[in-house]
Ligand SMILES: Nc1ncnc2c1ncn2[C@@H]1O[C@H](COP(=O)(O)OP(=O)(O)OP(=O)(O)O)[C@@H](O)[C@H]1O
């Protein structure tokens with residue numbers, strides 16, 4: 139019997155189940171990839187926000203990393219909430235020792251509801267994990283914090299992706315989920331990869347991917363929904379799952395974005411929680427079961 143590929147998420151727990159470790163493991167399972175997890179923090183969180191958060195001690199995080207990496211042939215890794223400088227440095231040391239293959243770095247700093255999830259210096263993300271990342275996936279808020287500049291247009295996103303790439307990742311995906319009412323303008327030199335998408339326009343959700351020296355626009359229909367909690371975690375873990383399945387990088391990213399779009403569509407009518415609800419990670423299943 140053929141064993142499934144193994145992916146690892148290094149991230150925080152979301153008690154509401156829509157983001158963090160819970161979203162990542164759902165996403166790995168939806169891709170038929172076996173999921174392992176290193177928990178970096180516990181958050182008390184629901185669809186309305188974070189009410190408490192505490193980091194896990196570095197010794198216990200190290201023990202989790204050693205337990206997983208010492209036993210499983212991990213094919214791809216996603217990092218999410220690292221909480222602060224100490225765990226960032228710890229994870230970076232495993233990457234520097236070549237123990238974190240196909241590394242997708244989601245530089246989680248703040249939730250969509252505005253709650254801070256990283257206490258350290260944003261520049262440390264770039265300095266420590268930038269050179270190790272196969273792909274870095276900041277949202278607009280994180281891109282602003284990482285580069286210390288405003289991002290208001292798709293052209294700004296393209297420039298930011300190029301600037302972030304100088305820190306050493308193979309690819310940078312600047313996510314435009316928070317860019318409202320913006321048109322994609324002229325497509326860039328590399329054109330677009332099929333992300334189940336539509337041409338740019340104010341009703342599209344546009345991300346830009348700088349990969350191997352090429353700029354690609356990834357546009358998908360913008361889903362009208364209040365249930366968008368955890369889309370960033372879901373996208374990054376879907377990329378990791380697809381890398382574990384040996385998809386080439388641009389296709390892994392485009393396929394992951396299409397997966398997120400379908401997950402948003404499938405959960406648009408859900409009423410789970412009173413705030414921004416989760417997406418439907420298992421939307422590909424034939425029945426409506428979770
Ligand atoms: N309403 C929407 N319709 C379609 N795609 C969306 C929508 N909202 C976000 N996306 C897409 O979801 C992905 C995640 O983007 P986003 O910028 O929301 O990340 P994020 O802020 O890190 O997410 P979160 O913090 O909620 O986990 C991107 O591919 C983005 O384009």
Ligand SMILES: Cc1ncc(CO)c(N)n1
Pocket residue numbers: 149150151152157158159181183218219246248249250255367368369370371
């Ligand atoms: C634990 C956790 N990680 C990441 C995010 C970002 O969406 C979140 N809300 N919660």
